[in-house]
Amino acid sequence: MISSLTSYINNYSDYNSIQVAINSTAGDSGALASTHRATWKGATTTPYNAPATSRIYSTSSFSPSDIAYPLPFNLSSNSPPSSISIVGARINPQAQTIGTLILCDRLVETSGFNATATTPQNLNLPTPLLPRYTNGLGVFAAVEIGILIGNTAFTVSCEYVGADGTIGQTVPVTFGGPSNRSPGRFILLPLRPGCTGVSAITNLVVGGNTGIAGGFSVVLFKPLYMIPVCKVDNEIICDYISGNFIGRLQSISPDTFFMFLGHSNSTDYRMYGSLFINEE
Amino acid sequence: MANIQGLSDLLSRSYGNLSGAPDNIFFFKISSVSGNTGVASGAVAGQPLSCWRYDGFPCGNVSSIPVSGEIPTNQTIGALKFSDVSAGFDKYIIQFSVAPNLHTAAMGGTVLLYDRLYHRGGISTTDTSVQLFSSVPLTRNVSGIGNFAFLEVAPSATSNQVAWIGTTTVDASCEYVNSLGQTCSSTTIIGGTNFREADRVVFLGTSGPVGGIRAINKLRLSASTGAVATGSNTVNVVIGKPLAFASMKYGGSASWRDYITGMPGIPEIEPNACLAFIYYSNTTGGHGFLGMATAIQA
Numbered sequence: 001m002i003s004s005l006t007s008y009i010n011n012y013s014d015y016n017s018i019q020v021a022i023n024s025t026a027g028d029s030g031a032l033a034s035t036h037r038a039t040w041k042g043a044t045t046t047p048y049n050a051p052a053t054s055r056i057y058s059t060s061s062f063s064p065s066d067i068a069y070p071l072p073f074n075l076s077s078n079s080p081p082s083s084i085s086i087v088g089a090r091i092n093p094q095a096q097t098i099g100t101l102i103l104c105d106r107l108v109e110t111s112g113f114n115a116t117a118t119t120p121q122n123l124n125l126p127t128p129l130l131p132r133y134t135n136g137l138g139v140f141a142a143v144e145i146g147i148l149i150g151n152t153a154f155t156v157s158c159e160y161v162g163a164d165g166t167i168g169q170t171v172p173v174t175f176g177g178p179s180n181r182s183p184g185r186f187i188l189l190p191l192r193p194g195c196t197g198v199s200a201i202t203n204l205v206v207g208g209n210t211g212i213a214g215g216f217s218v219v220l221f222k223p224l225y226m227i228p229v230c231k232v233d234n235e236i237i238c239d240y241i242s243g244n245f246i247g248r249l250q251s252i253s254p255d256t257f258f259m260f261l262g263h264s265n266s267t268d269y270r271m272y273g274s275l276f277i278n279e280e
Numbered sequence: 281m282a283n284i285q286g287l288s289d290l291l292s293r294s295y296g297n298l299s300g301a302p303d304n305i306f307f308f309k310i311s312s313v314s315g316n317t318g319v320a321s322g323a324v325a326g327q328p329l330s331c332w333r334y335d336g337f338p339c340g341n342v343s344s345i346p347v348s349g350e351i352p353t354n355q356t357i358g359a360l361k362f363s364d365v366s367a368g369f370d371k372y373i374i375q376f377s378v379a380p381n382l383h384t385a386a387m388g389g390t391v392l393l394y395d396r397l398y399h400r401g402g403i404s405t406t407d408t409s410v411q412l413f414s415s416v417p418l419t420r421n422v423s424g425i426g427n428f429a430f431l432e433v434a435p436s437a438t439s440n441q442v443a444w445i446g447t448t449t450v451d452a453s454c455e456y457v458n459s460l461g462q463t464c465s466s467t468t469i470i471g472g473t474n475f476r477e478a479d480r481v482v483f484l485g486t487s488g489p490v491g492g493i494r495a496i497n498k499l500r501l502s503a504s505t506g507a508v509a510t511g512s513n514t515v516n517v518v519i520g521k522p523l524a525f526a527s528m529k530y531g532g533s534a535s536w537r538d539y540i541t542g543m544p545g546i547p548e549i550e551p552n553a554c555l556a557f558i559y560y561s562n563t564t565g566g567h568g569f570l571g572m573a574t575a576i577q578a
Contacts, residue, residue, distance in 0.1 A: 002295045004288035085295070100379040100534035102306075102570075140306065140337070155315065171335045172315035188308055188570070190335040193357040223306035226377045226572040228534035240291055243538040246377040248302040248574045249295040263379050263534075263570070 002085060002249055002278070008240060052112025054124045056131050057105075057257035084252050084277060086225065088239030091273040093229050099264035103225040103275075105252070106259035107132060107139065110201065111217035115149035115176055115210040125218075126161070126200040132253050133222050136163035136199030141170065142219050145185040150211025153177025158189060158204045158218060163197035176210030186219075186261055221259060224252070235273070283370060283578035284546065290374065293576040299369065300576045303362045308570035309336035309557060310381065313435075324474045325564045328481035330432050330518075331557040332358050332396075336568070345401030345434070345516050349416040352396050352554035359396070360555035362575055369577040371549040372539075376524040378571035379534035380561070388528040389561035391569055394520040395420060396554040397427065400496075401434060401516045405445040405471060406504040413496050413517070420550040421521045424459035424494030431470055432516040433480040444512045445476045446505030454484050454499045459491035470515065471505030481558055482515075493519055523547045523555070526571070534571070549575060 002008050091101065108128045113121050133139050143156055155172035162168050171190040174180055180187060191198065201218045225247035227238050238245035258275075284290050293300025311317060312335045323329045333340040341358030354361060365371040378391040397418050403411055421427055431452065435444045449472030455465050466485040469475060475482055486493065496517055507513055524547060526535040539546045549555070561567045 001297070003292045003297050005286075005291055006288065008291050098533045100570075102572075138304070138306070157315075171312070171339070173310060173312070173335075174317065188310070188336075190308075190310065190339060191337055193339045193341070195339070196361055223572065224304070226306075226379075226534060226536075228377055228379070228536045230529075230533060230535075240294075244536065246375045246534075246536055246538070246572045246574065248304045248576075249291060250302070250304070251295075263381070 002087075008087065052123055054108070054110040054128050056108050056128050058131050058255040059257050060255050084254055085249060086252065086275060087249070087278045088245060088276040089227060089273060091227060091229055091236040091238065092234075093231070093236070098231065099229050099262060101227040101229060102223055102261040102263065103227065104259045104261060105132060105222040105224060106257045107220045107222060109144070109217045109219045111146060111215065113204055113206075113216050113218070114213035115206055115216065116213045118206055118208060121204045121206070122202070125204070126202045127218065127220060130199060130220065132255065134199075136161070136197040139163070139197045139199065139220050139222050141189045141191075141198045141201060142221065143175065143187045143189065144217045144219050145181060145183050145214065146217055147215035148183060148212060149181045149214030149216065150176050150209070151178060151181060152208070152211045153180065154206060154208035154210055156187070156204065156206050159202045160198050161200040161202060162191070162195045163199055164195070165199075167202070168192035168195055172207060175206065181210070181214070224250075239276075284372070289578070290576070293578055294374065294574070298578075299366060300578070301363060301366060303573075303575040305360065305362060305573045305575070306570075307337050307360055307573070308381070308568065309334045309559075310568040313340055314342055323559075323561055323564060323567050324477055324480065325562055326560065327474055328430075328483070329559045329561065329567070330479045330481050331559055332432070333435070333479060334568070345399050347400065347402035348414055349398060349400035351398055351416060351419050353552045354554060355552075356554050358556065360573075362549065362555070365551050365577050371551070371575055371577045372546045373523060373549055373573060373575045374539045374546060375536070375574040376526055376571070377534050377536035377573075378526040378528060378569050380528045381568035381570055388533075389559060389567070390525060390527045391571070392522060392558040392560075393524040393573070394522050394556060394558065395550065396518060396520050396556045397421060398519040399432075399516055401514065403431070403499060403515050403517060405501065405513050405515060406507050408501050408503060410498050410500045412498045415495065418494065418519065420553060422494070424457070424492040427459070427492040427494065427519055427521050429454075429456065429484040429493045429496060429517065429519045431468070431482040431484065432518055433476060433478060434512050434514045434516050435478040436512045441510060442478060443476045444478055444508060445515065446471045446508055446511075446513070447476065448472060448503065448506045449475060450505055451502035452499060453502070455497040456484070456493050457495040457497065458486070458489060459494055460489055461494070462489060463497070464488045470501070476505065520556075523549070
């Protein structure tokens with residue numbers, strides 16, 4: 001438990017670092033300047049795909065063959081630890097890349113939708129029960145492109161169960177077309193008035209035939225920290241002493257499944273670094 | 281502010297100790313209104329834009345603002361939600377970070393987080409008579425110190441239209457009450473290119489002793505801006521209290537205000553505050569952003 005500056009510093013010096021494996025190669029076809037991109041697969045040549053299935057993301061139980069880098073913890077001391085906190089990070093942008101990283105807990109995913117069908121799609125829906133943040137409070141929903149979809153822009157929206165248990169509809173957002181079709185694109189879904197989070201997705205509607213069915217998923221995730229990457233020439237120091245690390249200090253589950261949303265100034269998202277995780 | 285006893289105290293509260301009740305609030309705004317991207321295309325480079333109606337989290341509010349005026353709260357649709365402060369505590373924002381969500385790398389801008397203290401709709405942009413405002417006393421930052429006021433071009437519903445008031449630029453003279461309780465007046469311009477587009481914010485100036493705005497009494501136009509056949513031909517007037525600025529230099533790259541490691545001081549979020557956004561973009565066209573704010577109580 002972090003109860004003072006002293007304990008924060010002491011814990012910080014006893015960190016357990018993990019590698020931030022962000023993006024694959026320069027010129028990744030899915031990367032677009034200033035669009036959101038999920039980087040949870042890390043440094044790998046494995047393509048994004050979207051098999052028709054539902055998944056629960058928990059570090060201790062997740063080992064699908066199509067994932068090279070689930071960004072696991074490397075817990076070393078107590079087992080299980082009584083408390084885990086993220087206390088800072090070091091990020092090194094490459095290739096003159098600046099941008100923003102949003103560190104999230106990826107919770108559940110249902111995939112197998114196509115971008116040509118205009119009737120409601122509910123294959124494998126509703127999404128699985130949330131493994132963490134189970135009431136849905138502060139949990140957000142997004143559509144993630146797995147396999148290239150069409151070049152004609154329409155909209156996508158979902159029916160969902162909110163954190164308060166009521167059913168609502170997300171506001172339609174642009175889907176398909178030049179900026180919203182490539183694997184890895186992560187399209188945030190606006191919630192209905194007064195809604196404070198999502199506990200499940202129950203239905204999905206594509207507003208028109210984008211031209212290529214491709215494949216995509218709906219993902220529920222919890223944003224944890226925001227890391228501005230403002231410099232291109234050296235390491236970005238992120239902690240509660242140096243700054244640049246936005247998000248409350250908090251204890252998180254050992255099963256947290258890290259996902260970075262990359263939000264870059266260029267089409268190259270390559271960055272590397274470490275997260276500092278305190279375990280007690 | 282005196283309730284926070286130092287960095288140790290602040291970090292401990294951020295962790296949830298000492299009844300800190302920390303909030304970790306993720307937000308985003310996209311350039312559409314009720315799913316309609318065309319209506320959000322009226323943003324003008326270098327000019328402030330109200331995001332009150334924009335989709336995202338929090339959602340937009342497309343309802344007409346009452347002509348009798350009202351005090352929006354944290355429960356009002358469109359307000360960025362945060363947890364209620366406990367009795368005997370005050371709430372403070374300790375971090376605020378925003379990244380522009382644009383599709384061209386060179387784009388940036390500035391986002392202002394403010395407490396929307398009061399708003400009133402239905403102010404005509406064609407009527408040249410004195411338009412009197414009914415009195416609705418502020419319930420937050422009631423002294424007026426630090427408060428600003430602006431006119432907000434009011435579109436109707438969610439139609440796909442960029443300009444909603446006339447093409448003629450005219451003077452808008454406003455009588456207001458300052459934080460000393462004195463009646464003052466100021467004049468700004470409204471209407472014409474760059475001052476007529478949907479959701480455009482036109483700040484009202486001040487005169488005389490400056491400390492902030494407590495109330496708006498009346499407004500009068502020097503001439504009609506000209507009627508737009510399919511326009512609303514109205515603006516809203518809003519009083520707000522600024523809380524945090526974040527200036528973003530490049531598209532995709534976040535700016536941050538960290539009140540833990542940086543100065544000046546830690547802004548207080550008053551109970552029931554209606555947190556909203558104004559966006560200054562350095563480009564014209566559709567806009568959006570995402571970000572995170574954290575708050576504690578002490």
